[in-house]
Amino acid sequence: MDSIKAPITLLRTNQPDGFDCPGCAWPDKEHRSTFQFCENGAKAVTWEATNKRVTPEFFANNTVSSLLKMSDYELEDMGRLTHPLVYDRATDTFRAVEWDAAFARIGEILRGLSPDQAEFYTSGRASNEAAYLYQLFVREYGTNNFPDCSNMCHEPTSVGLPQSIGIGKGTVSLDDFDSCELIIAIGHNPGTNHPRMMGTLHEAARRGVQIFVFNPLRERALERFADPQSWLEMATFGSTKIASTYYQVDGGGDAAALLGIMKALLAMDAEQGGNVLDHQFIKTHTEGFDAFAAGVQATTWPDIEKASGLRQADLEQVAIAYAKSNATIISYGMGITQHNKGTANVRLIADLLLLRGNFGKPGAGICPLRGHSNVQGNRTVGITEKPSDSFLKQLEDVFGFKPPQNHGHDAVQAMQAMIDGTAKALFCLGGNFAVALPDPEQSFPAMAKLDLSVHIGTKLNRTHLLVAKETYVFPCLGRTELDIQASGQQSITVEDSMSMVHASAGKMTPASEQLRSEPAIVAGIANATLPNSKVSWLELIADYDKIRDLIDKTIPGFEAFNERIRTPGGFRLPLPPTERKWITPTGKAMFSVYGGVKEDADVFGAENVLRLITLRSHDQYNTTIYALDDRYRGVFGRRDVLFMNEDDLAACGLEHGDLVDIETMLPGKQLRLEKITAIAYNIAKGSVGAYYPEANVLIPLDYIDKESGTPSYKSVPVRVERSKSR
Numbered sequence: 001m002d003s004i005k006a007p008i009t010l011l012r013t014n015q016p017d018g019f020d021c022p023g024c025a026w027p028d029k030e031h032r033s034t035f036q037f038c039e040n041g042a043k044a045v046t047w048e049a050t051n052k053r054v055t056p057e058f059f060a061n062n063t064v065s066s067l068l069k070m071s072d073y074e075l076e077d078m079g080r081l082t083h084p085l086v087y088d089r090a091t092d093t094f095r096a097v098e099w100d101a102a103f104a105r106i107g108e109i110l111r112g113l114s115p116d117q118a119e120f121y122t123s124g125r126a127s128n129e130a131a132y133l134y135q136l137f138v139r140e141y142g143t144n145n146f147p148d149c150s151n152m153c154h155e156p157t158s159v160g161l162p163q164s165i166g167i168g169k170g171t172v173s174l175d176d177f178d179s180c181e182l183i184i185a186i187g188h189n190p191g192t193n194h195p196r197m198m199g200t201l202h203e204a205a206r207r208g209v210q211i212f213v214f215n216p217l218r219e220r221a222l223e224r225f226a227d228p229q230s231w232l233e234m235a236t237f238g239s240t241k242i243a244s245t246y247y248q249v250d251g252g253g254d255a256a257a258l259l260g261i262m263k264a265l266l267a268m269d270a271e272q273g274g275n276v277l278d279h280q281f282i283k284t285h286t287e288g289f290d291a292f293a294a295g296v297q298a299t300t301w302p303d304i305e306k307a308s309g310l311r312q313a314d315l316e317q318v319a320i321a322y323a324k325s326n327a328t329i330i331s332y333g334m335g336i337t338q339h340n341k342g343t344a345n346v347r348l349i350a351d352l353l354l355l356r357g358n359f360g361k362p363g364a365g366i367c368p369l370r371g372h373s374n375v376q377g378n379r380t381v382g383i384t385e386k387p388s389d390s391f392l393k394q395l396e397d398v399f400g401f402k403p404p405q406n407h408g409h410d411a412v413q414a415m416q417a418m419i420d421g422t423a424k425a426l427f428c429l430g431g432n433f434a435v436a437l438p439d440p441e442q443s444f445p446a447m448a449k450l451d452l453s454v455h456i457g458t459k460l461n462r463t464h465l466l467v468a469k470e471t472y473v474f475p476c477l478g479r480t481e482l483d484i485q486a487s488g489q490q491s492i493t494v495e496d497s498m499s500m501v502h503a504s505a506g507k508m509t510p511a512s513e514q515l516r517s518e519p520a521i522v523a524g525i526a527n528a529t530l531p532n533s534k535v536s537w538l539e540l541i542a543d544y545d546k547i548r549d550l551i552d553k554t555i556p557g558f559e560a561f562n563e564r565i566r567t568p569g570g571f572r573l574p575l576p577p578t579e580r581k582w583i584t585p586t587g588k589a590m591f592s593v594y595g596g597v598k599e600d601a602d603v604f605g606a607e608n609v610l611r612l613i614t615l616r617s618h619d620q621y622n623t624t625i626y627a628l629d630d631r632y633r634g635v636f637g638r639r640d641v642l643f644m645n646e647d648d649l650a651a652c653g654l655e656h657g658d659l660v661d662i663e664t665m666l667p668g669k670q671l672r673l674e675k676i677t678a679i680a681y682n683i684a685k686g687s688v689g690a691y692y693p694e695a696n697v698l699i700p701l702d703y704i705d706k707e708s709g710t711p712s713y714k715s716v717p718v719r720v721e722r723s724k725s726r
Contacts, residue, residue: 026196026369027174027496028569039195043619043626048478049508052079054460059085059094068465072435072693073625076459081475082512087467094473099516099524102472107528109452109470110425115142115404119414119423122148122383123430124372125479127492128501129547130518131374133540134429135382136550137526139392140401140533144408146385149622150375151411152436153334155708156342157368158379164350164590166583169376171365171575172329173498177204179363182325184318185243186214186349187254187335187714188369191221191632192618197331197369198242205240210325212318213243215335216251216613216684217643220632247318250309251611251687252715254336256597257308257315258348263296264312264319265355276323281357285580285589292351292591299597306601309684327363328353334371335613338714341600343707347592354589360580370497371622377495380573381551385410394554400534410709411437412701418446419701425452426468427525429518432461432623438699438711439671456521458511461623477517481506485520486542492519493548493565495573501558502570519544603717609665610648612716614692614699623693633681642720643681643689652720656680659723662690664698664716671698675723688720 058078064087067075084102085094110118120138122131135146150158158168165171177183177200190197198221205211213222222243249257269276282289301312308315322328330353336345350366358364370376382391385408392403409417415437417423426433426447434443447453450468456476457464464473477483483490483506491505516524523537540546545562552561557573564571576582582589603609616622617630617639629636633643642660644652654660660678664671673695683689690698692713703712 026194027498027500049480053082054078055082056096063092064465072462080511083514085473087471103524103528110529113424118425119145121428121433124149124375125430128377128381129492129544131378131383132381133522139403144385144404147411147414148383155710156337156346159708160343160346164347165577170367171577172367176363180327180329182328183211184330186332188333189219202240205242210244212245214247214249216687218682248684250684251613253308254345256304259299260304260315261319264316277355278357287586287588288591291593295593303598303601328358331367333369340705340712342705342710344594351591359577374494398553412709415443428455432463434463435623435693438696439701474521475515477515480508481510483517490544499573503565609717611687612718613689614695614713615689639691640676642676642678643683644678645683645685646680647685660720661723663719665719669700673697
């Protein structure tokens with residue numbers, strides 16, 4: 001960016017009259033400081049607002065085959081797309097195409113397909129307005145095939161929490177962090193993935209709140225943090241200790257650790273005459289406690305220790321601290337969800353909170369850390385392959401068409417349909433679909449089987465280059481840019497990870513006069529595809545207030561949407577558990593029963609089997625790689641490394657710096673990653689780490705959490721040996 005524009009743009013980030021950061025979904029403070037962005041937020045903003053451009057002339061001089069030899073880092077670093085593009089098979093290049101001609105051809109192809117032959121993917125960066133129009137178009141078209149990025153990250157939250165507490169969202173606010181007495185942080189690395197959370201943890205630590213961290217890797221930001229907005233720490237090179245105690249749980253051992261804490265709590269409660277658990281809360285607000293307690297008590301300490309990698313005494317100390325706390329928050333990330341038992345993991349966290357009534361009171365609750373800036377909002381406004389009957393009825397009442405009733409495909413199911421040849425078209429509202437999914441040896445070739453692929457984005461990525469018989473790439477406005485429609489400048493809205501909905505309006509001149517907004521592109525395709533549509537698509541684009549009026553009419557919690565969104569900071573959507581109301585079949589919160597600790601111990605404790613965890617680097621956001629450094633972990637200029645415990649290196653007959661081959665140890669799976677450098681790192685014994693998405697080659701497409709469909713990116717059994725390749 002220009003040296004003058006960059007600071008002006010950054011100071012508009014997450015401000016009431018500015019734009020929402022296109023990075024993480026951590027909420028904004030009510031009382032704002034001078035700046036409300038972090039290092040990775042600055043990267044996300046400047047990555048989008050770059051002066052670099054990728055024009056039709058560039059594509060005329062570079063074939064798709066040659067571009068496919070580049071990495072995603074190299075492709076995205078080339079800059080912003082400037083024109084709508086269509087793939088020309090004769091020359092193996094993309095060429096510019098007129099918007100209306102492209103829309104007409106896409107509509108023609110779609111009308112020739114059965115609706116369930118098309119897949120409609122959504123990235124978490126899409127606004128509420130774009131996502132709502134997208135789901136409306138697709139449901140009028142006739143399918144619920146809505147694979148989205150949540151399927152690959154927090155779907156266990158969306159599936160597990162409704163079973164436990166009646167809603168698939170977190171229950172805490174930023175204010176709760178000001179009054180909590182204990183924070184348990186499990187399976188996340190905020191220093192890299194949601195850095196603004198570090199300011200919240202920093203404040204809590206400085207007022208004496210205990211923070212217990214469970215993570216296989218020692219992550220620097222969870223150990224100590226220097227707040228860049230603290231003049232004293234900056235001037236004195238000081239920092240604040242974050243983790244009171246750091247527990248290096250084994251990869252895949254979270255369930256065992258949680259059960260160990262709860263087993264200790266139940267024993268303490270029995271010893272102290274029922275004074276540890278909140279029995280009144282359990283009696284009044286929950287069901288299933290007896291079966292849950294019996295399952296926990298039947299779980300043995302040897303199995304818990306073997307599966308978790310932690311000692312009984314350590315877990316008992318956590319239980320003692322938890323019993324003393326009157327208000328506890330548990331935060332978790334994809335280290336909990338991206339497992340073959342991710343939904344069960346989420347429910348165990350809810351169980352632990354239920355034991356002491358840590359819902360519906362200040363300073364307490366559950367805090368899932370969503371990734372992309374509006375992944376939660378997309379789901380709220382209808383991006384789901386499993387829509388509720390009530391939502392479909394609202395759409396029918398308001399729009400006059402009968403939406404499809406059957407469940408559609410999630411992300412893995414969509415790719416499996418493409419591999420099988422039953423899916424014929426793929427739409428991607430943002431994202432890097434094929435690269436984000438596991439098993440590229442199956443996923444990448446499947447893209448070529450499609451009749452049609454359509455991609456909406458700001459920059460080029462590898463999924464765009466996996467061309468179908470006909471492929472279109474449409475450049476869209478970014479969050480930082482002015483969106484001018486017929487009625488004037490528009491704003492969009494997003495929902496953060498704490499259910500606050502607020503407005504976002506860019507101020508920068510668009511990267512090209514050819515760019516269109518995401519809502520405008522969706523509406524243009526819908527208008528061309530559905531000639532007898534019940535929806536006035538182009539009128540909605542003229543004024544986004546009209547889209548919000550429709551959201552108001554069809555989705556509870558958005559009443560008076562346009563009026564409320566004009567209040568600085570926006571408004572919070574209803575969260576019944578904060579009022580101790582449970583929208584479950586029984587009307588109460590539900591305990592769960594976990595029966596797999598011995599199985600976990602047997603699988604992960606097997607001889608010569610290590611547990612692979614895929615990781616993001618510090619210079620990375622999802623599949624977007626800003627640079628090749630991972631500063632906090634001491635890796636620079638490369639990504640071809642495997643983090644290993646020193647004892648595991650020795651057991652494998654290896655030394656720091658050796659080249660190794662990694663093989664997936666699952667029945668019938670022969671997935672390998674060869675010639676990767678093993679490095680000694682402070683990671684739990686028995687666990688190894690490699691970068692995502694490069695390590696996706698080791699993750700079978702069907703190795704998923706059966707309840708949610710989420711791939712097991714963070715607990716794949718593997719074997720590591722000295723490389724045989726030359």
